[in-house]
Amino acid sequence: MKRALVVLSLLIVVGTGLLGAQTPAVVRQPDQPADRLPVRRVVLYKSGVGYFEHVGRVRGNQNVTIEFTSGQLDDVLKSLTVLDLDGGRVTNVGYNSEAGLERRLGALRLPVGQQTSRSAFLSALRGAKLEVKSATARWAGRLLSVEQAERTSNGVSTTVDTISLVSDNGDVSTIALDPGVTVHIVEAELNQEVSRYLALVGSIRDQDVRRLTIATAGVGDRDLFVSYVSEVPVWKATYRLMLPADGDARAPLLQGWAIVDNTVGQDWDNVQLSLVAGAPQAFIQQISRPYYVQRPVVPLPARALLAPQTHQGAMALAGAGAVTGTVTDRDGNVSGAVVRVTRNGAAAGQAGTDQAGRYRIDNLAPGDYDVTISMQNYKTVQWRGVAVSGGMETVLNAALEVGKMTDTVTRLDAVEEVTLNSAGGSNFVMRSAGAGGGGRGGGTTIAGLDNSKFNVTIDGVTPERLQNALAAVQSDATGAGLGDLFEYKLKEAVTIRKNQSALVPIAAGEVEAERVSLWTRGSQTTRPLRAVWLKNTTTLTLDAGTFSVLDGQAFAGEGLMESLKPGERRLLSYAMDSGLNVDAKNATAPRRTMQVLVNRGMLTQKSEDRQTMTYNIRNENTEPRTLVIEHPVRAGWTLGGTATPVETTATWYRFRLVVAPKTTATMAVEEVHPVEAQVAISTMTDDTVTVLVRAQAIPAPLEASLREVVTRKTEIARLTTEMANRQSELDAIARDQQRLRENMQALKGSREERELLQRYVRQLGEQESRLEVVRADLARLTTSRQQAQADLARFIEGLKG
Numbered sequence: 001m002k003r004a005l006v007v008l009s010l011l012i013v014v015g016t017g018l019l020g021a022q023t024p025a026v027v028r029q030p031d032q033p034a035d036r037l038p039v040r041r042v043v044l045y046k047s048g049v050g051y052f053e054h055v056g057r058v059r060g061n062q063n064v065t066i067e068f069t070s071g072q073l074d075d076v077l078k079s080l081t082v083l084d085l086d087g088g089r090v091t092n093v094g095y096n097s098e099a100g101l102e103r104r105l106g107a108l109r110l111p112v113g114q115q116t117s118r119s120a121f122l123s124a125l126r127g128a129k130l131e132v133k134s135a136t137a138r139w140a141g142r143l144l145s146v147e148q149a150e151r152t153s154n155g156v157s158t159t160v161d162t163i164s165l166v167s168d169n170g171d172v173s174t175i176a177l178d179p180g181v182t183v184h185i186v187e188a189e190l191n192q193e194v195s196r197y198l199a200l201v202g203s204i205r206d207q208d209v210r211r212l213t214i215a216t217a218g219v220g221d222r223d224l225f226v227s228y229v230s231e232v233p234v235w236k237a238t239y240r241l242m243l244p245a246d247g248d249a250r251a252p253l254l255q256g257w258a259i260v261d262n263t264v265g266q267d268w269d270n271v272q273l274s275l276v277a278g279a280p281q282a283f284i285q286q287i288s289r290p291y292y293v294q295r296p297v298v299p300l301p302a303r304a305l306l307a308p309q310t311h312q313g314a315m316a317l318a319g320a321g322a323v324t325g326t327v328t329d330r331d332g333n334v335s336g337a338v339v340r341v342t343r344n345g346a347a348a349g350q351a352g353t354d355q356a357g358r359y360r361i362d363n364l365a366p367g368d369y370d371v372t373i374s375m376q377n378y379k380t381v382q383w384r385g386v387a388v389s390g391g392m393e394t395v396l397n398a399a400l401e402v403g404k405m406t407d408t409v410t411r412l413d414a415v416e417e418v419t420l421n422s423a424g425g426s427n428f429v430m431r432s433a434g435a436g437g438g439g440r441g442g443g444t445t446i447a448g449l450d451n452s453k454f455n456v457t458i459d460g461v462t463p464e465r466l467q468n469a470l471a472a473v474q475s476d477a478t479g480a481g482l483g484d485l486f487e488y489k490l491k492e493a494v495t496i497r498k499n500q501s502a503l504v505p506i507a508a509g510e511v512e513a514e515r516v517s518l519w520t521r522g523s524q525t526t527r528p529l530r531a532v533w534l535k536n537t538t539t540l541t542l543d544a545g546t547f548s549v550l551d552g553q554a555f556a557g558e559g560l561m562e563s564l565k566p567g568e569r570r571l572l573s574y575a576m577d578s579g580l581n582v583d584a585k586n587a588t589a590p591r592r593t594m595q596v597l598v599n600r601g602m603l604t605q606k607s608e609d610r611q612t613m614t615y616n617i618r619n620e621n622t623e624p625r626t627l628v629i630e631h632p633v634r635a636g637w638t639l640g641g642t643a644t645p646v647e648t649t650a651t652w653y654r655f656r657l658v659v660a661p662k663t664t665a666t667m668a669v670e671e672v673h674p675v676e677a678q679v680a681i682s683t684m685t686d687d688t689v690t691v692l693v694r695a696q697a698i699p700a701p702l703e704a705s706l707r708e709v710v711t712r713k714t715e716i717a718r719l720t721t722e723m724a725n726r727q728s729e730l731d732a733i734a735r736d737q738q739r740l741r742e743n744m745q746a747l748k749g750s751r752e753e754r755e756l757l758q759r760y761v762r763q764l765g766e767q768e769s770r771l772e773v774v775r776a777d778l779a780r781l782t783t784s785r786q787q788a789q790a791d792l793a794r795f796i797e798g799l800k801g
Contacts, residue, residue, distance in 0.1 A: 037064050037226055039266055043274045043487075046543075049075060050232040052264065058088070058216050058224045066212045067265035072230045073210045079229040080212075088218025095212045119161050122146045122183070129186040130165065132175050139173050140186075141165035149176070233261040235275050237506070237545030239561065241532065241572075243513065245552045252532075256507030256542060258488065262496040270493040275506060277486040277543035277563065308546075308559040308573075320646060321388035323349070324360040325396040327373055333357030334400055337375040343367060363646060363656075366390040379403035486541035509538040515551075517577045520630040520652070521584060521613070528580050528627060529573035530557060536564040549574045571628065571654075579621035580659070582629070587612045591675065593697040601796045603681050605697070609673040610640070616666050619659040629655045631669050641670030681796050686710045705799055712792045719785040726778040733767050733774070740764055 037054035044050045058064060068076055073095065082090045116124075123146045132139040144164040151158050161177040175181065185191050216224060235258050242253040258275050262268050323341055327334045339359045341349040348369060349361035366389055374380040378400040388394050488506040496502045512535040519528035532549065536542055542564040549556040557574030564570055589610040597604040619625050630652040631645075639645070645653040659665040679688075689706045692698045698706070740760045747753040 035063070035065055036266070037066060037224060039264075039268050039271050041272045041274075042268060043276060044232060044235045044260065045276045046234055048231060048234050049229050050264075051229055052227065054224075054226040056224055057221050058084075058218075059221050060219065061215075061217045063213050063215050064224065066214070066226065068210045068212060068230065069263070069265065070210055072232075072264065073212070075230050076212065076228045079227075081227045082214060083225040084216055084218060084222055085225055086218070086220075086222035088216050088222045088224075090214060091217050092215040093212065094215070095210055118177070119146050119148075122161075122163060125185070125190070128190055130163075131184040131186055132163070132165065132181060133184070134175075134178070134181045139165055139167075139175055141167040141171070141173065144172065149174075151176075230264055233263060235260050237277075237543040239507075239542070239545060239547040241511075241513065241534070241547055241549045243515070243532070243549065243551045243556075251510040251537075252513040254507065254509060254511045254538070254542075255505065256540075256545075257503050258506045259501060259503055260496065261501045262498060265498060267498050268494065268496045270495055273490045273494050273504070275488040275490075275504075277488070277541055320362065321364045321366055321390055322360060322362040322393035323364065323369070323371060323386070323388065323396060324358070324393050325398065327353045327357045327359065327375075327398050327400060329378070329400045329402075334375065334378075337373055337378075337400070340372045340374075342370045342372070364388045371396055373398050373400070375400060377402065486543070488540070507538065507540050507542065509540075511535060511537050514626070516571075516626045516628050516656075517580050518571060518573055518628045518630065519580075519582045521632055526581050526583060528577045528582060530575040530577045531571050531573040531628070533569065533628075534564075534572050535569040536566055539566055541565055547572060547574070577625070579619060580625055580627065581618045581620070582627075583616045583618075585614050585616075587614065593692070593695045596692060596697045596702070598681065598702065598799050601681055601793075601799075603679050603684070605677045605679070605692075607675045607677070609675060611637075611671050611673075612641070613669045613671075614666060615657075615669070616664060617657065617659050618664045619661055622661050624661055625659050627657045627659055629657065629667065629669075631655060634671065637671045637673045639670070640672040641668060643667055643669045681706070681709055681799065682713075682792070684709065702799075709792065709796060709799075712788065712795065716785055716788045716792065719781055719788060723778060723781045723785065726774050726781060729774050730771065730778070733771055737764060737767055 037056035039052060040055045041053035042050055054066065056064065080093065082093065084090055122143065126143050126145065129142050130140070142165065144166050146161065146163050148159050149162045151160055162174050163177065163183070165173045165175065167173065177183075185194065214224070214226065216222075238257050238259065240255040240257075242255070244250050244252060260273070260275070323339075327337045327339075333353075333355070334357050335353050335355045337353045337357075337359070339351050339353065339361065340347065341361050341364065348364060351359045351361050353359045368385050368387055371383040371386050372380060373382075379402070381398045381400065383396060386394060386396065490504060490506075494502065494504060513532045516531050516533055517528040518531040542561070544563045545561060546558060547561050548558040559572055559574040561572055562570065589612070591607050591609055593605055593607045595606040597606070613631065615629055617627055628646075631654075633648065633651050633653060639653065643655055646656045647654050653669070655667060655669065657665060657667050684706060686707075689703065689710060692706075693703055740763060744757055744760050747757050
């Protein structure tokens with residue numbers, strides 16, 4: 001059977017909604033056709049659009065209507081697809097115009113504006129055929145004019161409206177429009193025009209409703225499918241993080257909700273709803289309305305006591321190792337086994353095995369550890385002296401034997417080391433501050449945390465009952481990857497009425513979290529933030545949104561969370577920590593020369609600038625605090641000293657420090673900035689060499705060579721000075737000879753002049769003899785200097801070190 005298809009614009013339907021090709025699912029409706037098609041499927045995106053599917057029954061040549069707002073119509077016109085699934089045809093798709101009211105009124109043959117009065121309206125009817133009636137008289141004719149007249153009664157003047165009519169006989173009558181006087185429009189066409197005018201004026205009460213009318217043609221009852229993309233409010237995610245009470249070894253629980261708004265002008269009655277955590281490219285092209293320049297909306301300034309923050313994900317873990325493996329017995333994998341890691345008798349980490357028997361303990365400093373695996377009705381397995389290397393993971397697989405826990409089996413198996421994910425994507429289990437019970441369902445034990453608040457029972461609601469109920473909560477949505485996006489598909493159909501909103505659950509499950517305090521260098525306060533180090537151990541991508549923290553059945557704070565992929569870890573801050581105080585002091589050391597290299601006539605001096613930031617932390621709380629300090633990553637600077645970050649982001653080093661109660665702890669972060677300078681050896685002076693010697697930057701042989709360079713430069717300088725002296729003497733003699741010759745030309749031949757001439761001749765002779773000597777000295781000095789310069793150049797070129 002042939003299908004009729006109307007496509008108003010090209011829409012490639014791929015995957016789900018906008019992202020997957022599929023045949024539209026037809027939901028059978030009652031046989032009675034309807035003028036409106038019900039919504040059956042909705043997919044909402046983060047880019048401010050939604051994909052909608054309508055399915056309903058039509059009969060014969062029936063029209064169906066879908067309502068939108070003006071803003072939604074533009075997207076609908078770009079993406080509308082209409083299918084008559086049972087052989088009918090779609091003959092037309094129309095919608096009401098959005099031309100301005102004044103423009104539409106101007107198209108009428110009735111020259112009346114949006115705001116009018118009785119006299120203005122009647123004036124617009126000039127020339128029309130009217131009938132005017134009062135209680136005692138009747139007039140008929142064409143309207144000549146509408147005027148105002150003064151009327152005096154009992155000395156009081158009033159103004160009344162009057163109309164003038166010209167009858168068919170040519171009589172002109174003036175009638176006062178007193179109460180009880182009616183005016184009837186005789187012409188049918190003019191009456192219709194007035195009706196159109198009133199309808200247009202009345203439409204301003206419904207001016208933002210755009211009705212899309214789909215005209216169909218066919219025989220009998222048929223299924224009609226309509227899909228489109230429409231502008232909708234962005235759906236918003238919000239989360240509840242439930243931290244366990246003190247002493248409760250169970251993992252924290254996370255609930256995720258989505259806020260969904262129905263603004264499309266039609267009820268969503270039992271629709272299949274999907275929410276996509278992603279923003280496919282979408283834009284507005286104003287097809288149906290005039291274009292206006294969009295201006296930004298600038299909110300009024302507001303002062304917040306504490307603005308929520310988001311914190312960068314880790315780029316790399318540094319200096320930490322891990323212990324991981326699988327626990328089995330003769331029947332397969334073992335879940336719920338407790339794995340403890342100790343060092344010199346002190347607890348370093350703890351975890352429980354999951355349903356697949358896997359466990360993992362991260363953030364272990366390099367060194368030797370003892371690892372114990374225990375479970376009720378099984379013999380305890382223990383390794384001693386297990387070496388953990390920084391940036392590596394040690395794999396310990398165990399096969400449990402049935403027996404008493406008091407029986408210990410010491411394992412001496414070789415262990416395997418593998419490199420940790422350098423991007424920080426390893427399965428990170430929080431470090432335990434003391435021995436405790438194993439977790440369940442992922443087996444994470446959160447130890448060393450502050451749960452000592454509001455652990456109370458109200459109306460029979462105990463913390464145990466509350467925790468059990470939260471653990472039993474299942475997500476009402478299934479999650480699946482959708483290319484680069486992620487889809488939450490609700491398991492049950494939902495109903496959201498027009499212009500109403502709803503809170504729908506999208507995620508629930510256990511997560512890994514550790515309470516910490518967070519302080520960032522450059523903060524305007526010395527007080528850190530309370531935070532959790534959260535790892536998304538669910539299979540869902542957690543979309544960005546707000547979160548609230550409930551700690552020990554009490555509200556602890558709220559904040560903002562960026563999108564979290566499965567397995568990703570992130571710091572989430574939610575409150576101020578008034579019990580910690582952080583003071584940071586910076587110290588700069590003098591530049592230190594580390595190495596001097598000589599090659600090809602150049603001396604390269606490698607030095608270091610060193611700065612040390614000392615963090616002093618005072619803990620006034622009665623329990624220990626784990627503090628995370630964010631220290632900035634600076635271009636050209638590297639870390640020195642002993643402080644090692646637990647992870648690194650694009651702009652921050654994160655250092656972890658446990659501060660005991662009522663004590664002050666100190667951590668120093670040393671940074672090194674290498675500096676390299678080059679200088680030509682030929683330009684060095686004795687002072688420069690002395691500075692290098694005092695800095696102990698050069699060995700004795702190199703010092704001797706550099707001193708030799710300075711000595712040779714001194715000798716070349718002496719030769720240059722002597723050459724300059726000789727040249728100065730030559731210049732002086734030349735000037736004096738010029739003077740003598742000028743005087744000799746002026747002599748006239750007298751006896752005295754002849755004696756003076758002889759004297760000048762003798763002086764010239766003596767000067768010529770001196771000139772020969774000076775020229776010879778200058779030539780000798782020039783040759784010596786050239787030789788010395790060549791020898792110095794060869795000497796410098798031959799220096800190495």
